[in-house]
Amino acid sequence: MSITNSKGRILEAALALIARRGDARVTMAQIAKAARVSRQAVYLHFADRADLMVALARHVDHKRGLAEEIQRVNSAPTARAALSAMVALQARTNPDIWAVARAVDAVRRTDDAAERSWQDRLQHRLEGCRQLIARLEREGELRKDIDPAAAADLLWTITSLRTWEDLVLQRGWTPEHYQSHITRLLLAALTRDGGL
Amino acid sequence: MSITNSKGRILEAALALIARRGDARVTMAQIAKAARVSRQAVYLHFADRADLMVALARHVDHKRGLAEEIQRVNSAPTARAALSAMVALQARTNPDIWAVARAVDAVRRTDDAAERSWQDRLQHRLEGCRQLIARLEREGELRKDIDPAAAADLLWTITSLRTWEDLVLQRGWTPEHYQSHITRLLLAALTRDGGL
DNA sequence: CCACAGCTTGACATTGTGTCAATAACAAAT
DNA sequence: ATTTGTTATTGACACAATGTCAAGCTGTGG
Numbered sequence: 001m002s003i004t005n006s007k008g009r010i011l012e013a014a015l016a017l018i019a020r021r022g023d024a025r026v027t028m029a030q031i032a033k034a035a036r037v038s039r040q041a042v043y044l045h046f047a048d049r050a051d052l053m054v055a056l057a058r059h060v061d062h063k064r065g066l067a068e069e070i071q072r073v074n075s076a077p078t079a080r081a082a083l084s085a086m087v088a089l090q091a092r093t094n095p096d097i098w099a100v101a102r103a104v105d106a107v108r109r110t111d112d113a114a115e116r117s118w119q120d121r122l123q124h125r126l127e128g129c130r131q132l133i134a135r136l137e138r139e140g141e142l143r144k145d146i147d148p149a150a151a152a153d154l155l156w157t158i159t160s161l162r163t164w165e166d167l168v169l170q171r172g173w174t175p176e177h178y179q180s181h182i183t184r185l186l187l188a189a190l191t192r193d194g195g196l
Numbered sequence: 197m198s199i200t201n202s203k204g205r206i207l208e209a210a211l212a213l214i215a216r217r218g219d220a221r222v223t224m225a226q227i228a229k230a231a232r233v234s235r236q237a238v239y240l241h242f243a244d245r246a247d248l249m250v251a252l253a254r255h256v257d258h259k260r261g262l263a264e265e266i267q268r269v270n271s272a273p274t275a276r277a278a279l280s281a282m283v284a285l286q287a288r289t290n291p292d293i294w295a296v297a298r299a300v301d302a303v304r305r306t307d308d309a310a311e312r313s314w315q316d317r318l319q320h321r322l323e324g325c326r327q328l329i330a331r332l333e334r335e336g337e338l339r340k341d342i343d344p345a346a347a348a349d350l351l352w353t354i355t356s357l358r359t360w361e362d363l364v365l366q367r368g369w370t371p372e373h374y375q376s377h378i379t380r381l382l383l384a385a386l387t388r389d390g391g392l
Numbered sequence: 393c394c395a396c397a398g399c400t401t402g403a404c405a406t407t408g409t410g411t412c413a414a415t416a417a418c419a420a421a422t
Numbered sequence: 423a424t425t426t427g428t429t430a431t432t433g434a435c436a437c438a439a440t441g442t443c444a445a446g447c448t449g450t451g452g
Contacts, residue, residue, distance in 0.1 A: 038431050157362040166353040189381040234400050
Protein backbone atom coordinates (compact mmCIF):
# COMPACT_ATOMS: atom_id res chain seq x y z
CA MET A 1 0.00 0.00 0.00
CA SER A 2 1.75 3.12 -1.22
CA ILE A 3 1.27 6.50 0.38
CA THR A 4 -0.38 9.09 -1.78
CA ASN A 5 -0.39 12.36 0.14
CA SER A 6 2.53 13.79 2.00
CA LYS A 7 0.59 13.96 5.24
CA GLY A 8 0.57 10.18 5.23
CA ARG A 9 4.21 10.14 4.21
CA ILE A 10 5.11 12.32 7.19
CA LEU A 11 3.24 10.05 9.58
CA GLU A 12 4.85 6.96 8.16
CA ALA A 13 8.28 8.55 8.30
CA ALA A 14 7.77 9.63 11.91
CA LEU A 15 6.59 6.17 12.80
CA ALA A 16 9.58 4.53 11.17
CA LEU A 17 12.00 6.87 12.92
CA ILE A 18 10.40 6.36 16.29
CA ALA A 19 10.30 2.62 15.82
CA ARG A 20 13.95 2.54 14.82
CA ARG A 21 15.02 4.64 17.79
CA GLY A 22 12.76 2.92 20.28
CA ASP A 23 11.58 6.26 21.61
CA ALA A 24 10.17 9.50 20.37
CA ARG A 25 13.12 11.82 20.78
CA VAL A 26 12.98 12.72 17.12
CA THR A 27 13.09 16.29 15.90
CA MET A 28 10.68 17.80 13.44
CA ALA A 29 13.61 18.35 11.08
CA GLN A 30 14.50 14.67 11.15
CA ILE A 31 10.94 13.68 10.45
CA ALA A 32 10.72 16.10 7.57
CA LYS A 33 13.95 14.82 6.09
CA ALA A 34 12.84 11.22 6.40
CA ALA A 35 9.58 12.08 4.67
CA ARG A 36 11.57 13.92 1.97
CA VAL A 37 9.67 17.09 2.67
CA SER A 38 10.74 20.50 3.92
CA ARG A 39 10.57 21.10 7.64
CA GLN A 40 7.90 23.72 7.06
CA ALA A 41 5.71 21.33 5.15
CA VAL A 42 5.27 19.41 8.38
CA TYR A 43 3.79 22.52 9.94
CA LEU A 44 1.37 22.81 7.02
CA HIS A 45 -0.21 19.56 8.10
CA PHE A 46 0.24 19.58 11.86
CA ALA A 47 -0.12 22.56 14.14
CA ASP A 48 2.84 21.54 16.25
CA ARG A 49 4.77 18.61 17.59
CA ALA A 50 2.04 17.55 19.98
CA ASP A 51 -0.53 17.59 17.22
CA LEU A 52 1.66 15.32 15.15
CA MET A 53 2.09 12.87 18.01
CA VAL A 54 -1.64 12.71 18.59
CA ALA A 55 -2.24 12.14 14.89
CA LEU A 56 0.40 9.46 15.00
CA ALA A 57 -1.43 7.63 17.77
CA ARG A 58 -4.65 7.65 15.76
CA HIS A 59 -2.79 6.58 12.69
CA VAL A 60 -1.29 3.57 14.42
CA ASP A 61 -4.68 2.56 15.77
CA HIS A 62 -6.27 2.80 12.38
CA LYS A 63 -3.49 0.89 10.69
CA ARG A 64 -3.80 -1.96 13.16
CA GLY A 65 -7.53 -2.14 12.68
CA LEU A 66 -7.90 -1.72 16.39
CA ALA A 67 -11.67 -1.44 16.26
CA GLU A 68 -12.07 -4.89 14.74
CA GLU A 69 -9.59 -6.40 17.16
CA ILE A 70 -11.67 -5.15 20.04
CA GLN A 71 -14.75 -6.62 18.42
CA ARG A 72 -13.00 -9.95 18.43
CA VAL A 73 -12.43 -9.67 22.18
CA ASN A 74 -16.10 -9.07 22.77
CA SER A 75 -17.16 -11.94 20.55
CA ALA A 76 -15.31 -14.49 22.66
CA PRO A 77 -17.59 -17.31 23.79
CA THR A 78 -17.25 -16.65 27.54
CA ALA A 79 -16.23 -13.77 29.75
CA ARG A 80 -13.15 -15.64 30.83
CA ALA A 81 -12.17 -16.25 27.23
CA ALA A 82 -12.75 -12.58 26.51
CA LEU A 83 -10.41 -11.66 29.33
CA SER A 84 -7.79 -13.93 27.91
CA ALA A 85 -8.30 -12.44 24.47
CA MET A 86 -7.92 -8.95 25.88
CA VAL A 87 -4.55 -9.80 27.37
CA ALA A 88 -3.52 -11.41 24.10
CA LEU A 89 -4.52 -8.28 22.24
CA GLN A 90 -2.30 -6.17 24.44
CA ALA A 91 0.61 -8.55 24.07
CA ARG A 92 0.27 -8.37 20.32
CA THR A 93 -0.30 -4.67 19.76
CA ASN A 94 1.68 -3.00 22.54
CA PRO A 95 5.08 -3.29 20.88
CA ASP A 96 3.90 -1.06 18.03
CA ILE A 97 2.07 1.46 20.14
CA TRP A 98 4.53 1.79 22.96
CA ALA A 99 6.97 4.42 21.69
CA VAL A 100 4.22 6.61 20.29
CA ALA A 101 2.24 6.36 23.48
CA ARG A 102 5.25 7.47 25.46
CA ALA A 103 5.63 10.46 23.19
CA VAL A 104 2.03 11.52 23.72
CA ASP A 105 2.40 10.96 27.44
CA ALA A 106 5.45 13.19 27.48
CA VAL A 107 3.73 16.17 25.85
CA ARG A 108 0.28 15.81 27.32
CA ARG A 109 1.07 17.96 30.32
CA THR A 110 1.80 20.96 28.17
CA ASP A 111 -0.58 20.35 25.35
CA ASP A 112 -4.32 20.36 25.63
CA ALA A 113 -4.97 18.37 22.49
CA ALA A 114 -2.55 15.69 23.58
CA GLU A 115 -4.14 15.54 27.01
CA ARG A 116 -7.59 15.19 25.48
CA SER A 117 -6.41 12.49 23.13
CA TRP A 118 -4.80 10.67 26.04
CA GLN A 119 -7.93 10.85 28.17
CA ASP A 120 -9.92 9.70 25.18
CA ARG A 121 -7.94 6.54 24.71
CA LEU A 122 -7.91 6.00 28.44
CA GLN A 123 -11.66 6.34 28.67
CA HIS A 124 -12.13 4.07 25.72
CA ARG A 125 -10.05 1.28 27.15
CA LEU A 126 -11.62 1.74 30.53
CA GLU A 127 -15.06 1.32 28.98
CA GLY A 128 -13.92 -1.93 27.43
CA CYS A 129 -12.76 -3.11 30.84
CA ARG A 130 -16.07 -2.15 32.43
CA GLN A 131 -17.96 -4.13 29.85
CA LEU A 132 -15.80 -7.15 30.38
CA ILE A 133 -16.31 -6.96 34.14
CA ALA A 134 -20.06 -6.56 33.61
CA ARG A 135 -20.01 -9.68 31.49
CA LEU A 136 -18.06 -11.58 34.11
CA GLU A 137 -20.69 -10.53 36.61
CA ARG A 138 -23.55 -11.54 34.33
CA GLU A 139 -22.01 -14.96 33.90
CA GLY A 140 -21.69 -15.27 37.66
CA GLU A 141 -17.91 -15.45 37.55
CA LEU A 142 -17.00 -12.22 39.31
CA ARG A 143 -15.71 -12.51 42.86
CA LYS A 144 -18.46 -11.41 45.17
CA ASP A 145 -16.24 -9.51 47.56
CA ILE A 146 -15.11 -7.05 44.94
CA ASP A 147 -16.75 -3.86 43.73
CA PRO A 148 -17.31 -4.00 39.93
CA ALA A 149 -16.05 -0.45 39.47
CA ALA A 150 -12.86 -1.23 41.34
CA ALA A 151 -12.52 -4.48 39.43
CA ALA A 152 -12.74 -2.59 36.14
CA ASP A 153 -10.06 -0.15 37.28
CA LEU A 154 -7.81 -2.98 38.33
CA LEU A 155 -8.31 -4.82 35.07
CA TRP A 156 -7.57 -1.59 33.28
CA THR A 157 -4.31 -0.84 35.05
CA ILE A 158 -3.04 -4.40 34.94
CA THR A 159 -3.64 -4.69 31.21
CA SER A 160 -2.19 -1.24 30.63
CA LEU A 161 0.73 -0.37 28.44
CA ARG A 162 2.74 0.51 31.53
CA THR A 163 2.48 -2.87 33.13
CA TRP A 164 3.36 -4.42 29.81
CA GLU A 165 6.38 -2.13 29.57
CA ASP A 166 7.51 -3.08 33.06
CA LEU A 167 7.30 -6.79 32.48
CA VAL A 168 8.27 -7.18 28.85
CA LEU A 169 10.72 -4.37 28.28
CA GLN A 170 12.18 -4.00 31.75
CA ARG A 171 12.04 -7.52 33.08
CA GLY A 172 12.46 -9.20 29.74
CA TRP A 173 9.37 -11.40 29.80
CA THR A 174 8.47 -13.07 26.55
CA PRO A 175 5.07 -12.22 25.06
CA GLU A 176 3.95 -15.72 26.00
CA HIS A 177 5.01 -15.31 29.59
CA TYR A 178 3.29 -11.98 29.77
CA GLN A 179 0.08 -13.37 28.38
CA SER A 180 -0.11 -16.47 30.51
CA HIS A 181 0.93 -14.91 33.80
CA ILE A 182 -1.20 -11.82 33.48
CA THR A 183 -4.22 -13.84 32.45
CA ARG A 184 -3.73 -16.14 35.41
CA LEU A 185 -3.26 -13.21 37.76
CA LEU A 186 -6.44 -11.57 36.56
CA LEU A 187 -8.47 -14.75 36.87
CA ALA A 188 -7.09 -15.31 40.35
CA ALA A 189 -7.84 -11.77 41.45
CA LEU A 190 -11.19 -11.20 39.82
CA THR A 191 -13.04 -14.49 39.43
CA ARG A 192 -14.81 -16.56 42.02
CA ASP A 193 -12.74 -19.67 42.07
CA GLY A 194 -9.52 -17.80 41.68
CA GLY A 195 -8.90 -19.10 38.20
CA LEU A 196 -9.26 -22.88 38.43
CA MET B 197 15.77 22.31 60.06
CA SER B 198 17.39 25.17 58.24
CA ILE B 199 19.51 24.70 55.16
CA THR B 200 23.11 25.67 55.50
CA ASN B 201 24.79 25.23 52.11
CA SER B 202 23.37 26.42 48.86
CA LYS B 203 23.49 22.95 47.34
CA GLY B 204 20.82 21.97 49.82
CA ARG B 205 18.95 25.18 49.15
CA ILE B 206 18.88 24.41 45.46
CA LEU B 207 17.54 20.91 46.05
CA GLU B 208 14.87 22.16 48.42
CA ALA B 209 13.87 24.89 46.01
CA ALA B 210 13.63 22.47 43.12
CA LEU B 211 11.57 20.12 45.22
CA ALA B 212 9.18 22.86 46.26
CA LEU B 213 8.73 24.04 42.69
CA ILE B 214 8.12 20.55 41.38
CA ALA B 215 5.70 19.80 44.17
CA ARG B 216 3.80 23.02 43.53
CA ARG B 217 3.56 22.35 39.81
CA GLY B 218 2.79 18.67 40.13
CA ASP B 219 5.39 17.87 37.53
CA ALA B 220 8.99 18.55 36.73
CA ARG B 221 8.71 20.97 33.85
CA VAL B 222 10.77 23.50 35.71
CA THR B 223 13.69 25.33 34.15
CA MET B 224 17.12 25.66 35.68
CA ALA B 225 16.58 29.43 35.78
CA GLN B 226 13.39 29.04 37.82
CA ILE B 227 15.11 26.71 40.24
CA ALA B 228 18.03 29.12 40.64
CA LYS B 229 15.67 32.01 41.25
CA ALA B 230 13.69 30.09 43.82
CA ALA B 231 16.90 29.17 45.61
CA ARG B 232 17.98 32.83 45.42
CA VAL B 233 21.13 31.85 43.62
CA SER B 234 22.45 32.68 40.19
CA ARG B 235 21.64 30.29 37.40
CA GLN B 236 25.30 29.49 37.04
CA ALA B 237 25.64 28.56 40.68
CA VAL B 238 23.38 25.63 39.98
CA TYR B 239 25.90 24.39 37.46
CA LEU B 240 28.63 24.69 40.06
CA HIS B 241 26.88 22.01 42.09
CA PHE B 242 25.27 19.85 39.44
CA ALA B 243 26.79 18.90 36.11
CA ASP B 244 23.52 19.30 34.29
CA ARG B 245 19.77 18.99 34.60
CA ALA B 246 19.78 15.22 34.72
CA ASP B 247 22.37 15.24 37.46
CA LEU B 248 20.20 17.53 39.51
CA MET B 249 17.15 15.33 39.06
CA VAL B 250 19.06 12.27 40.15
CA ALA B 251 20.37 14.10 43.19
CA LEU B 252 16.83 15.18 43.89
CA ALA B 253 15.62 11.59 43.91
CA ARG B 254 18.30 10.63 46.41
CA HIS B 255 17.53 13.67 48.48
CA VAL B 256 13.86 12.77 48.73
CA ASP B 257 14.69 9.20 49.70
CA HIS B 258 17.05 10.34 52.38
CA LYS B 259 14.63 12.92 53.73
CA ARG B 260 11.89 10.31 54.05
CA GLY B 261 14.17 7.90 55.85
CA LEU B 262 13.31 5.33 53.22
CA ALA B 263 15.80 2.79 54.48
CA GLU B 264 14.16 2.56 57.88
CA GLU B 265 10.70 2.34 56.38
CA ILE B 266 11.78 -0.67 54.38
CA GLN B 267 13.18 -2.23 57.52
CA ARG B 268 9.78 -1.89 59.04
CA VAL B 269 8.25 -3.86 56.15
CA ASN B 270 10.70 -6.69 56.71
CA SER B 271 10.08 -6.78 60.41
CA ALA B 272 6.39 -7.54 60.01
CA PRO B 273 5.35 -10.70 61.90
CA THR B 274 4.25 -12.69 58.86
CA ALA B 275 4.87 -12.62 55.13
CA ARG B 276 1.28 -11.63 54.52
CA ALA B 277 1.59 -8.77 56.95
CA ALA B 278 4.81 -7.71 55.26
CA LEU B 279 3.04 -7.62 51.93
CA SER B 280 0.35 -5.45 53.40
CA ALA B 281 2.97 -3.18 54.92
CA MET B 282 4.71 -2.86 51.60
CA VAL B 283 1.54 -1.67 49.91
CA ALA B 284 0.94 0.74 52.77
CA LEU B 285 4.44 2.10 52.36
CA GLN B 286 3.80 2.81 48.71
CA ALA B 287 0.52 4.48 49.47
CA ARG B 288 2.20 6.72 51.98
CA THR B 289 5.39 7.68 50.16
CA ASN B 290 4.38 7.74 46.51
CA PRO B 291 2.73 11.16 46.57
CA ASP B 292 6.05 12.78 47.46
CA ILE B 293 8.19 10.79 45.09
CA TRP B 294 5.94 10.82 42.11
CA ALA B 295 6.82 14.09 40.36
CA VAL B 296 10.54 13.63 40.88
CA ALA B 297 10.40 10.08 39.64
CA ARG B 298 8.64 11.22 36.49
CA ALA B 299 11.36 13.80 35.94
CA VAL B 300 14.08 11.18 36.20
CA ASP B 301 12.12 8.87 33.93
CA ALA B 302 11.89 11.62 31.35
CA VAL B 303 15.61 12.24 31.14
CA ARG B 304 16.90 8.74 31.65
CA ARG B 305 16.89 7.91 27.96
CA THR B 306 19.36 10.65 27.17
CA ASP B 307 21.36 10.65 30.34
CA ASP B 308 23.52 7.83 31.50
CA ALA B 309 23.62 8.86 35.13
CA ALA B 310 19.85 9.14 35.26
CA GLU B 311 19.47 5.75 33.64
CA ARG B 312 21.85 4.20 36.13
CA SER B 313 20.05 5.84 39.03
CA TRP B 314 16.75 4.58 37.68
CA GLN B 315 17.98 1.03 37.27
CA ASP B 316 19.45 1.23 40.73
CA ARG B 317 16.16 2.09 42.37
CA LEU B 318 14.41 -0.46 40.21
CA GLN B 319 16.83 -3.18 41.18
CA HIS B 320 16.57 -2.25 44.80
CA ARG B 321 12.81 -2.42 44.90
CA LEU B 322 12.84 -5.62 42.89
CA GLU B 323 15.19 -7.16 45.44
CA GLY B 324 12.74 -6.25 48.18
CA CYS B 325 9.97 -7.94 46.25
CA ARG B 326 12.08 -11.06 45.75
CA GLN B 327 12.75 -11.30 49.45
CA LEU B 328 9.11 -10.92 50.24
CA ILE B 329 8.19 -13.67 47.80
CA ALA B 330 10.91 -15.88 49.25
CA ARG B 331 9.44 -15.33 52.67
CA LEU B 332 5.96 -16.15 51.45
CA GLU B 333 7.39 -19.36 50.03
CA ARG B 334 9.22 -20.18 53.25
CA GLU B 335 6.01 -19.74 55.18
CA GLY B 336 4.24 -22.03 52.74
CA GLU B 337 1.87 -19.33 51.58
CA LEU B 338 2.99 -18.95 47.98
CA ARG B 339 0.74 -20.44 45.33
CA LYS B 340 2.35 -23.56 44.05
CA ASP B 341 1.46 -23.03 40.41
CA ILE B 342 3.50 -19.84 40.19
CA ASP B 343 7.18 -19.36 39.53
CA PRO B 344 8.79 -17.35 42.36
CA ALA B 345 10.73 -15.16 39.93
CA ALA B 346 7.56 -14.31 38.03
CA ALA B 347 5.74 -13.72 41.29
CA ALA B 348 8.40 -11.22 42.35
CA ASP B 349 8.13 -9.39 39.04
CA LEU B 350 4.37 -9.25 39.36
CA LEU B 351 4.55 -7.98 42.91
CA TRP B 352 7.05 -5.43 41.75
CA THR B 353 4.98 -4.06 38.89
CA ILE B 354 1.72 -4.04 40.82
CA THR B 355 3.23 -2.12 43.72
CA SER B 356 5.01 0.22 41.34
CA LEU B 357 4.67 3.96 41.19
CA ARG B 358 2.97 3.62 37.83
CA THR B 359 0.14 1.47 39.03
CA TRP B 360 -0.29 3.82 41.95
CA GLU B 361 -0.40 6.75 39.53
CA ASP B 362 -3.02 5.03 37.41
CA LEU B 363 -5.32 4.25 40.27
CA VAL B 364 -4.87 7.18 42.62
CA LEU B 365 -4.13 10.06 40.28
CA GLN B 366 -6.02 8.94 37.20
CA ARG B 367 -8.93 7.02 38.63
CA GLY B 368 -9.18 9.03 41.80
CA TRP B 369 -8.87 6.20 44.29
CA THR B 370 -8.32 7.22 47.87
CA PRO B 371 -5.14 6.00 49.56
CA GLU B 372 -7.30 3.64 51.62
CA HIS B 373 -8.95 2.17 48.55
CA TYR B 374 -5.60 1.74 46.90
CA GLN B 375 -4.18 -0.01 49.88
CA SER B 376 -7.03 -2.39 50.55
CA HIS B 377 -7.75 -3.35 46.96
CA ILE B 378 -4.14 -3.82 45.94
CA THR B 379 -3.39 -5.86 49.02
CA ARG B 380 -6.38 -8.05 48.35
CA LEU B 381 -5.44 -8.45 44.71
CA LEU B 382 -1.92 -9.49 45.59
CA LEU B 383 -3.09 -11.99 48.17
CA ALA B 384 -5.57 -13.42 45.71
CA ALA B 385 -3.00 -13.69 42.95
CA LEU B 386 0.02 -14.88 44.89
CA THR B 387 -1.05 -16.84 47.92
CA ARG B 388 -2.38 -20.34 48.17
CA ASP B 389 -5.85 -19.77 49.40
CA GLY B 390 -6.34 -16.71 47.28
CA GLY B 391 -6.42 -14.35 50.24
CA LEU B 392 -8.96 -15.79 52.62
C1' DC C 393 48.25 40.32 53.33
C1' DC C 394 47.40 36.38 50.50
C1' DA C 395 45.05 32.55 48.84
C1' DC C 396 41.18 30.05 48.08
C1' DA C 397 36.43 28.62 47.83
C1' DG C 398 31.96 30.02 46.60
C1' DC C 399 29.30 32.96 44.17
C1' DT C 400 28.00 36.62 40.62
C1' DT C 401 27.67 38.96 36.10
C1' DG C 402 27.37 39.06 31.50
C1' DA C 403 28.31 37.18 27.19
C1' DC C 404 28.12 33.47 24.09
C1' DA C 405 27.19 28.99 21.29
C1' DT C 406 23.88 25.57 20.34
C1' DT C 407 19.68 23.17 19.56
C1' DG C 408 15.00 22.79 18.78
C1' DT C 409 10.39 24.98 18.14
C1' DG C 410 7.35 27.69 15.81
C1' DT C 411 6.34 31.80 12.49
C1' DC C 412 6.47 34.54 8.37
C1' DA C 413 6.91 36.17 3.59
C1' DA C 414 8.04 35.39 -1.03
C1' DT C 415 7.97 32.23 -4.47
C1' DA C 416 7.60 27.94 -7.33
C1' DA C 417 5.02 23.89 -9.34
C1' DC C 418 1.06 22.10 -10.94
C1' DA C 419 -3.68 20.52 -11.50
C1' DA C 420 -8.42 21.68 -12.35
C1' DA C 421 -11.88 24.83 -13.76
C1' DT C 422 -13.77 27.97 -16.88
C1' DA D 423 -4.69 29.33 -22.25
C1' DT D 424 -5.13 31.97 -18.50
C1' DT D 425 -6.73 32.07 -13.97
C1' DT D 426 -7.23 30.11 -9.50
C1' DG D 427 -6.22 27.47 -5.62
C1' DT D 428 -3.57 24.07 -3.36
C1' DT D 429 0.66 22.43 -1.89
C1' DA D 430 5.36 22.79 -1.18
C1' DT D 431 9.95 25.21 -0.95
C1' DT D 432 13.46 28.50 0.61
C1' DG D 433 15.48 31.35 3.75
C1' DA D 434 15.09 34.30 7.45
C1' DC D 435 13.67 35.25 11.99
C1' DA D 436 12.22 35.23 17.13
C1' DC D 437 12.27 32.66 21.21
C1' DA D 438 13.23 29.53 25.00
C1' DA D 439 16.24 26.58 27.34
C1' DT D 440 20.65 24.31 28.06
C1' DG D 441 25.28 24.47 28.86
C1' DT D 442 30.00 27.02 28.66
C1' DC D 443 33.38 30.57 29.50
C1' DA D 444 36.03 34.42 31.41
C1' DA D 445 36.51 38.00 34.62
C1' DG D 446 35.69 39.68 38.91
C1' DC D 447 33.64 40.12 43.77
C1' DT D 448 33.50 38.69 48.85
C1' DG D 449 34.53 36.76 53.08
C1' DT D 450 37.23 33.38 55.93
C1' DG D 451 41.39 31.24 57.54
C1' DG D 452 46.35 30.74 57.05
